[in-house]
Amino acid sequence: MIFYPVLFALIATMALALARALLGPSLYDRVLAVNMFGTKTVLFLAVTAFMLGRPDFLDLALAYAAINFIGVLAVLQFFQSREIRQRYERQGR
Amino acid sequence: MTLIFGVFLLILLVIVALAIVRSEDLFAAVMLSGIFSLLMAVNFFLLDAADVALTEAAVGAGVATVLFLGALALTGKEEARHTVSPGGRWLALGVSFATASLLFYASLENPHIGDGSAPVHQHVAPWYLANTLPLIDIPNVVTAVLGSFRGFDTLGEVFVVFTAGIGVMSILGVRHSLVELSGAELDARQRSLRHHLIPRIVGRGMVPLIMLFALYVQFHGEYSPGGGFQAGAIAAAAIILYSLLEGDDRGRELLPEWLLRLMVAGGALLYGGVGLACVLLGGNFLDYSVLATVPSAGQHLGLLLIELGVGITVTGVLISVFHAFARRASR
Numbered sequence: 001m002i003f004y005p006v007l008f009a010l011i012a013t014m015a016l017a018l019a020r021a022l023l024g025p026s027l028y029d030r031v032l033a034v035n036m037f038g039t040k041t042v043l044f045l046a047v048t049a050f051m052l053g054r055p056d057f058l059d060l061a062l063a064y065a066a067i068n069f070i071g072v073l074a075v076l077q078f079f080q081s082r083e084i085r086q087r088y089e090r091q092g093r
Numbered sequence: 094m095t096l097i098f099g100v101f102l103l104i105l106l107v108i109v110a111l112a113i114v115r116s117e118d119l120f121a122a123v124m125l126s127g128i129f130s131l132l133m134a135v136n137f138f139l140l141d142a143a144d145v146a147l148t149e150a151a152v153g154a155g156v157a158t159v160l161f162l163g164a165l166a167l168t169g170k171e172e173a174r175h176t177v178s179p180g181g182r183w184l185a186l187g188v189s190f191a192t193a194s195l196l197f198y199a200s201l202e203n204p205h206i207g208d209g210s211a212p213v214h215q216h217v218a219p220w221y222l223a224n225t226l227p228l229i230d231i232p233n234v235v236t237a238v239l240g241s242f243r244g245f246d247t248l249g250e251v252f253v254v255f256t257a258g259i260g261v262m263s264i265l266g267v268r269h270s271l272v273e274l275s276g277a278e279l280d281a282r283q284r285s286l287r288h289h290l291i292p293r294i295v296g297r298g299m300v301p302l303i304m305l306f307a308l309y310v311q312f313h314g315e316y317s318p319g320g321g322f323q324a325g326a327i328a329a330a331a332i333i334l335y336s337l338l339e340g341d342d343r344g345r346e347l348l349p350e351w352l353l354r355l356m357v358a359g360g361a362l363l364y365g366g367v368g369l370a371c372v373l374l375g376g377n378f379l380d381y382s383v384l385a386t387v388p389s390a391g392q393h394l395g396l397l398l399i400e401l402g403v404g405i406t407v408t409g410v411l412i413s414v415f416h417a418f419a420r421r422a423s424r
Contacts, residue, residue, distance in 0.1 A: 004094060011101060018105060021121075021128055022112050030124040038154065041131045045138055045146075052095075056317050057143050059310070060134070063150045063323075066303050067330045071127055071158035073296065073337050077286055078162045 003051040010047065014040045031075050038068040096206070099139045106132045117172045123161040130157060140206075143318035144235045147310070151323045155330025156411055159337070163418030230389035231315040231396070239320065240396045244379040248364055250322075251403055255361045258410030265417035286338050296338045303331035311404050312397070321400040325407025332412050341419040353413045360406030367398045 014037060021033035042064045049057040109129045116122045130153025137146035177185075204211035225237040239247050286292050311324030336344025368379040376383035381395025 007098060011098065015105065018109065018128060021125060022108070024121065027120060030121055034124045034127045037128050037131055041135055044135055048135075048138060052141075054143075057138070059318055060138060060143060060147050060150055062306065063147060063310070063327060064131075064134075064154050066299065066306055067151070067155035067327060067334075069299075070155050070330055070334050070337070073286065073292060073334065074159040074162050075124075076289075076292070077337055078166060080286070082166070 001051075003047055006047050007044065007051070010040055010044045014044070027079075031072060035069070035072050038064060038071075042068070095139055099136060102132055102136055102139070106136065119165055119168070119170055119172060123158060123165060126161065127153065127158050130154070144233075144239075144320065144323070147318045147323045148326070151310075151326035151330065156326055156333065156415075159333055160414060160418060163415065167418070167421055228389070229392045229396075231393070233315055233317065235318075236315050236320055236396065236400075240399055241379075241381060241392055244368075244381075244395075244399065247399070247403070248368065248379065251361050251364050251406055254410050255357060255406055258357050258406075258413055261414045262417055265414075265421050287340055293338050296334055300331050300335050303334065304328060307331060307404075311400060314400055315393070315396060321403025322407055324400075325404040326411060328404065328408045329411035329415070332408070333415050336415065336419070341416065345416060348412060350413075350416075353409050353416070356405050356409030357413060360402040360404070360409065363402035363405065364399045367395055367402070371395070 017033045017036045017040065021030050021037065024030060042061045045061040045064065046058060049055055049061065106129065109125055109132060113122050113125045113129065116125065130149060134146045134149040134153060137143075137149060208214075221234060221238050221242060225231065225234045229237045229241055231237055286296075307324045307328035307330075310319035310327060311321065314320035314324070332344065332348060335347065367381070367384075371380050371383055372378055374383040379395075379399075381392045382388035384391035384394045
């Protein structure tokens with residue numbers, strides 16, 4: 001079975017990404033770690049779907065692949081608007 | 094082998110949960126809760142619960158992080174300092190320990206995973222499995238149970254979503270007296286990600302694809318994992334993506350507030366209306382068989398309509414909550 005080594009590799013990568021998300025240190029490390037974890041989840045779901053013989057469950061991987069990046073965009077917008085607001089508040093004083 | 098993967102992923106889940114509780118940086122907690130949701134979806138998937146996993150995926154990946162960040166923009170970045178007396182600490186430890194030992198004790202008697210003789214598989218589950226095809230004529234048993242056999246429960250769920258949406262809107266959506274926006278603030282409000290070319294172009298290309306996928310999940314739910322709840326969350330994710338890229342004001346132009354309110358109420362109304370139509374046509378409440386001359390065709394029609402109602406309500410509620418947060422943050 002080719003699936004097991006692949007799944008092992010994916011889980012190891014997920015654990016590494018999780019370690020980065022837990023350790024930080026900067027916010028961007030965490031953002032990247034979450035994004036990477038999401039990508040690995042998509043792969044994990046796809047491989048498992050084929051391993052279980054249910055390729056129709058690929059819908060799930062597809063859903064993640066389509067909307068996983070929205071969270072990252074929200075993070076970027078969050079930082080941007082906070083930066084602008086802080087700059088504005090500094091100018092106001 | 095799948096069991097080993099499942100156990101390992103559950104251990105990761107516990108680690109993430111502990112880290113969320115321990116972390117004082119709220120932004121880190123939001124990021125970790127994203128990972129928590131991903132892990133949860135994988136675990137559901139390994140347990141063969143594809144419909145639940147799809148719900149977790151749609152809500153956790155698309156909407157939850159965005160809403161958490163919206164809440165974070167209204168509060169501080171750090172958790173508030175709170176002091177607990179040593180006595181309180183010991184009391185909390187004691188209560189947690191007692192609950193945990195009770196749960197462990199109860200789990201000793203639990204049947205094993207996939208045990209066919211477990212009590213839960215003895216009661217109504219065999220009846221659902223045997224009667225889904227003859228009575229409703231669709232392959233996805235989950236949709237049959239959710240929409241038809243236990244349609245009344247699902248009606249309750251839709252009203253829970255409806256009530257939750259009203260609750261959030263009444264707390265966050267209170268009209269403030271309009272403040273004159275100064276130049277920089279207006280700039281900050283309108284800028285969004287509109288000036289970032291690459292996310293904007295790629296993201297705008299994704300919006301119709303996500304919407305298409307939502308429609309597929311909505312109308313194919315009888316044959317594959319999916320249904321109104323999942324489709325509603327995915328469609329809301331598409332609109333939220335548009336609002337993030339183009340600015341909240343343009344998102345609100347696309348779906349104005351009155352339309353969102355109409356969606357929130359109309360979806361629930363459609364669901365209840367189907368139930369009443371069944372009564373008027375001589376059946377029981379939410380007994381779709383009377384909707385057409387052939388009972389199974391009536392079931393198909395009923396499922397289609399109530400899933401549509403669920404989808405519309407969920408989309409409306411999620412987008413309204415997003416707008417409520419975004420508008421509060423921009424003031």
